[in-house]
Amino acid sequence: MADDGGKGQSGIPEQSLHQGLVCSCCGSRLQPSKANGSAGVKFAAAGLAVPEAAGTMFIDPHAHMISRTTDDYQAMARAGVVAVIEPSFWLGQPRTNIGSYLDYLSTILGFEKFRAGQFGIRHYCCVGLNPKEANNQALAEAVLDALPGFAVKEGVVALGELGYDEQSAQEDKCLRAQIDLAIELDLPIMIHTPHRDKHRGTMRTMDVLAEHRFDPGRCVIDHNTEETVREVLDRGFFAAFSIYPHTKMGNERMTEIVRVYGPERIIVDSACDWGVSDPLAVPKTAALMAQRGIAGPDIRKVSYENALAVYGLSGAMQATDWTDPSPIDQSTLFLGNSVLRGGQAPRIETTRRSMSDIRIS
Template identity: 70%
Template sequence: MTGPETRPPIPACEDAAGAEAGYACPCCGDRLPAELVARILAGAGLPAQAGPGARPSGLPASGARFIDPHAHMISRTTDDYEAMARAGVVAVIEPAFWLGQPRTSVGSYRDYLSTITGFERFRAGQFGIRHYCTVGLNPKEANDPELAEAVMDILPAFALKDGVVALGELGYDEQTAAEDRCFRAQVELARSIGLPILIHTPHRDKTRGTLRTLDVLREHDVDPAHCVIDHLNEETVAAALDRGFWAAFSIYPGTKMGNERMTEIVRRFGPERLIVDSACDWGVSDPLAVPKTAALMAMRGIPEAAIRRVTYGNALTVYGLNGEMREEHWLDPDPIDQRLLFEGNSVLRGGQAARVDTPPPDPLVIR
């Protein structure tokens, strides 16, 4: 489990048999015993056989499904996709953001947006996960005026591509005048083409930055039901909910939100308009944060219906507004065929065996 909180011990967690289970205890990090793992998974609606060694085989038998609506999968490996599919993640949304170092030209931005709307969508599908994305100029790079102006010119074309479910991440980093101009311009772009908005709240001076963000959205007459405010915490959640926005939380180790704290937020505020995501990226982060948090919520007595809303249903509602994201995409998916190519490229390398799922036979029709 992620997050730095001190958690009450689970007596069985010191059982050496837990090494076979392949799961870490949420309180001490030791391997959990197989019996306790089965109980945790059952409480979260996950199949007992969905351990690290299991092969992805479609949806869990119990029907548990998760959406990770904020995952920078371009930074992750195919092992992550496989692990997420085993844990019941059926869809991810990849927001456009900072790569870790400044982009030096609009060409590098164009290639990046092309990747998350193209190859990454293909790559995720080859491991059984439906991939969507949001596009936008992130607030950090809004402070490069020449780059920002050029990116703003290409954004409308990318915003209309297949699989794009929102404009984002938008908002503030250092809360500069340049960030404010680009933020407002992108809000108007989203409104003009009918796209939802994903907001990045700043890591520094978060409360002031969040309140300023909410004020800007109100000034531009943004419908709160079409806007997700992400990276919230205990100090900022009430402001977002009170104004009618979707409130999202990144379960990111030691910095943004831990899953124990997230459980208490759901207990306090209820599941309406709350969304859990991992924000996994190139840093120390966990692509399994959403199903792990669901399991912890179940252990802490959060009702199953509430867990489903914050880890699946709410994200589907808001990010499905423009019609690009639909539940049928994973309820009735195309069979996986890893022999397929994208621009001549395969997810496999020489000698690796391709996974090829056999489609179910057509139902027998007697005429």
């Protein structure tokens, strides 16, 4: 086993697990806080306290968990993450045939849901043809033909990630086809905004949604930055922000955005994937907001309520999924597979779990 330099799976030195979470934006250590006049509650991930009004229940509404490890699920559960949403994603290299796409969608809808549940986290999906692969016309057409069958499966809360990458005519065609499908199936949409020429791509995406008369209150525009947030909110969309270490959006900047714009229709997510990213980005950002004096109810909105509000419109996601959960039984199998390896004792609960240590005030 490779030496990890004394770091846990999240990349946080074990020493800092007892001294406070490390900010993924600036590298500073986040210490226990008594913001807003509250004594705070224990933040299980790293001994960090956040105000009681902020709660310790979080949703990460954009997490590519197929890329992550079981250690990540365990850390997220300890930090109070009760649900994740996994959007359809690029694998890191081009898919070469429709079969690989179908197997991928089946995996995130099947085994990944099972795997998350083995650690007490509810797992949902967005399905779609991602914009990067829309430019392979033959593959794109095959995926669009198959997509309706996946979009109606259990646990699908939206179509996504949809949008632009190179902002090509082929991407535009595929985006419009999937908007029409979302309207037909009465599903919300999650939008990926392009990494290059982000402002133009974001404005163009919202214009296309308007042309199709898609309700902005049913659409999340993700990967926002300071250059896009004002117009996204002004046009009535949910504005999501991916908290990446040293890029896209850091939790220091995110805190200031909430301070300036308020919490309405703003969503914090990790977008954790196979690259340098942080599955604890949502609880860490909430903790920093508490330390910087953001009101508890506002933290609750951006790290829990707003995601539930928009993705709950699908009818496939409701709070009782995690506030009234079934017992965990790690002796169960998925198509003969277990999350455990030989000799590992399964976690088996004989009664329904108590959620008293996870609360929203």
